[in-house]
Amino acid sequence: MSHGSLSARPPGAAPLIDTPPRPWHIDQVDPFESAARRAADRAGAIVKRRWHDRGAIATKSSSIDLVTEVDRACEQAILDVLGAAFPEHAFLAEESGTHGSNEFVWVVDPLDGTTNFAHGYPQVSISIALLRGGETLFGLVYDPIREELFVGRRGGGATLNDRALHVSAAADLGSSLLASGFPYDRREHADYYLSFFKAFMLRTQGIRRAGSAALDLCWVAAGRVDGFWEWKLKPWDTAAGVLIVEAAGGRSSDFHGGHFDPFGDQTLASNGLIHDEMVEVLGRLL
Numbered sequence: 431m432s433h434g435s436l437s438a439r440p441p442g443a444a445p446l447i448d449t450p451p452r453p454w455h456i457d458q459v460d461p462f463e464s465a466a467r468r469a470a471d472r473a474g475a476i477v478k479r480r481w482h483d484r485g486a487i488a489t490k491s492s493s494i495d496l497v498t499e500v501d502r503a504c505e506q507a508i509l510d511v512l513g514a515a516f517p518e519h520a521f522l523a524e525e526s527g528t529h530g531s532n533e534f535v536w537v538v539d540p541l542d543g544t545t546n547f548a549h550g551y552p553q554v555s556i557s558i559a560l561l562r563g564g565e566t567l568f569g570l571v572y573d574p575i576r577e578e579l580f581v582g583r584r585g586g587g588a589t590l591n592d593r594a595l596h597v598s599a600a601a602d603l604g605s606s607l608l609a610s611g612f613p614y615d616r617r618e619h620a621d622y623y624l625s626f627f628k629a630f631m632l633r634t635q636g637i638r639r640a641g642s643a644a645l646d647l648c649w650v651a652a653g654r655v656d657g658f659w660e661w662k663l664k665p666w667d668t669a670a671g672v673l674i675v676e677a678a679g680g681r682s683s684d685f686h687g688g689h690f691d692p693f694g695d696q697t698l699a700s701n702g703l704i705h706d707e708m709v710e711v712l713g714r715l716l
Contacts, residue, residue, distance in 0.1 A: 466558045469511035473504035474574035504540035524666045535561045539666035543642035557644040559669035569670030580648040582674030597680040597701035598653035603633045606656035609646040613662035647671025651678035657700035665692040675699045685712040
């Protein structure tokens with residue numbers, strides 16, 4: 431990623447980070463990853479430029495399902511970059527839906543954590559994944575506030591700012607820190623979703639609910655949390671992050687321990703060591 435665009439912000443605004451951005455060495459990666467990094471760079475520059483001027487905020491499926499001008503601007507920037515690089519590829523993007531038909535499909539969340547962004551809460555990310563025949567080949571999640579770039583490659587490991595990444599060594603739930611979130615119908619099913627939260631709260635050292643599922647998954651990959659579960663996420667929330675967890679040595683599944691489906695309702699990811707325990711806890715409540 432380019433040094434200049436990553437440091438973009440409104441004139442006179444306070445810096446969002448204390449350290450300069452890292453060089454991303456675009457020339458050292460393959461064409462897919464290079465294009466995804468350029469796209470994330472451009473979207474990240476928009477997020478930072480608009481952090482203090484977030485513009486109009488609208489709702490989608492409910493009063494707590496938000497979209498901003500920045501979501502749409504970031505998505506267009508990403509599609510412009512990837513579309514120019516791979517005009518024959520298809521796209522599945524959160525705000526604009528499906529574009530084209532091809533065995534290669536880019537899955538894009540231009541701003542994961544829109545509610546956080548709307549409130550100025552600094553936990554947001556940009557998620558880009560490339561699928562071929564339904565299998566995720568490559569995933570990238572960029573946190574423009576912390577200047578952290580998570581990348582996972584099918585069969586090729588995971589990195590954070592180009593340094594090797596690995597899940598934690600927490601051996602059981604009792605020594606674990608988990609992350610989770612709540613779906614947009616949480617007001618209608620609050621007690622049910624909270625029952626899962628309570629069950630894990632009684633068995634772990636703590637649970638964090640930060641508001642960006644893509645980053646939560648990357649934090650599992652980085653060993654900052656040991657496991658993550660959430661209901662009713664979408665492919666653009668999970669495709670990149672789940673691959674990054676797996677590439678970092680972790681495990682993913684549905685709540686029964688079966689195959690993870692990015693188009694399904696259940697997302698479970700962990701360092702692998704606590705996975706069966708998490709499945710056991712979830713299974714008692716399903």
